[in-house]
Amino acid sequence: MAILKQDRRGKHENHAHLDPLVKNSIRKHLDSIPKVDSQYCRAKRTYIEGGKTVADLHIDYVAECKSKGLPFGNYLAYYNIFCTEYNMAFFKPKKDQCETCTNYTNATEEDKQIMKHDYELHLKEKQLARDQKDEDKNYTPDNCIVSVFDLQAAMPCPKGDTSTFYYLSKLNCYNFTIYDIKTKDVNCYVWHEGEAKRGAIEIGTCVLKYIKNLEETAKKPQN
Template sequence: MRKPGKFNHKFNIAFFVPKKDHCQACVTFENSSEEEKKKLEDKHNSHIEEKQLSREEKKTDKERSSSLYQVACFDLQATLPTPNGQVSSFYYRSKLSTYNFTVADLTQKGQGSVNCYLWHEGQGKRGAIEIGTSLLHYLKEKAAVCNNDNLEIVFYSDNCTGQQKNKFIIAAYLYAVANYKIKAINHKYLITGQRPFFNRKERQKGFKIRSHLYAISVCSYNTNLKKTGKPYNVIELSHEDFFDLKHLTEQTTVNFQKNTDGETFKMADASVIRVEKSHLDSFFYKTSFKCPDFKEVKLISGRRSRTPLSTFSGFEMKKVYSNPLPVAKKKYEDLMYLVKTNAIKKCHSYFYTSLSSE
């Protein structure tokens, strides 16, 4: 049998290597002049070191994973335009934005489950509320399956402050450890420029959802998305599913500015966030993967209001949306045009006509 290398060389063909996002910090350094590089050298070396340490940390956690120490990474995929197909008129019309938030278990054999939380702009937005609700759904499911008070969960994600690196997500974690059978949650942020998996997967031609999505449904989404291993678990979310995490945060916490040493805490500087069932009035953080110890932030420190704070344990969550979200008038008109001209199959027409417009 001819070796692949010789075959590729002789016939001038090769396997396609998916592109990946470039780190802005590294590109900035590469594009700088020699004089500028000297000024940026220390900062750049520190950035490279942190990047390497985060990768090693992720590898170590993956090797350590077990039934009581579960590791997962998550990411929000690039917006999926709906409908999306080969019809030429689709290109010239505004389309509905569909969101896919995916949480993938990291296991030694690579056979962990993958949960895809799916919703569209008529049901929710794409911020901390929606991401936090999806994570609570995932955590509740894991706690129920494990059914052990010693369960510890580790998350890896990118550094997006608007979606998963903010006080609302920390409050959601504290709610989870207070109400589910979870001992602790660690959230480790990959260095800016690193993404868990979508920078590669989104460009694979085998990810057929991008070319054949006509309506938001498990049937239309869960077709041939994974060739081997466990199929994806697709969970459709509606406006009724999303929790008001801002209300949760306001009613249970006050301080996110100072740690117990009196130092200023900046969320953007955090590399690791940790919450524990034994410390529901605090969260812990590290600003570098090199740091051996955590620093603590007391959530009730420096409180000014005299109104009693609620506790995370047994807190009654509120729904953030009482009704479906309206779609922009121009977008709604374009979608109705596609329905009336039968560019969208009639079996999917009700999905679009049921949308509300501004």
């Protein structure tokens, strides 16, 4: 009687091993990519600018190694280290989402039943806020100002399509915009991280400057 040997596929010791120097060169290249700092990045994941793909990064990595006469890893090795050792993703700016709505949308059916009352109350309050804004816009006296404001996602600079710009250390710039719903006038307050942060003090300062500017404009004689 013949006895079949145990299947040894994938269990042999002749696997190709990637040179540690090549692994380190891949890690060094991934570490050199500037990270995105944004108020929309709430997760622990690290985000990098979304102007490239992993394949593009590998092409840049190979070009850098060739220019220095160094050995380099193939795309599969680069992609494997990118996915397994680095919790990175390409950042794509998007509209800020309501946490309550997002939690309800992603909840299980059982949890939705528990959250239903609070969620419906939240929707009513959101609609009331919209109705109030429309009322302020359409039914307030002409001498009343109705404005809304928001802070744009951080803008890393410099910005460009070439690899030269992509791998430069970025300076985050902030843009706080106030929009007059009635007159459609827009005021933008722009600064960079070397001048100030983007907390309550900075936002409050922008709003105060806006109000003072309105006051000064009102005092000017009308032609």
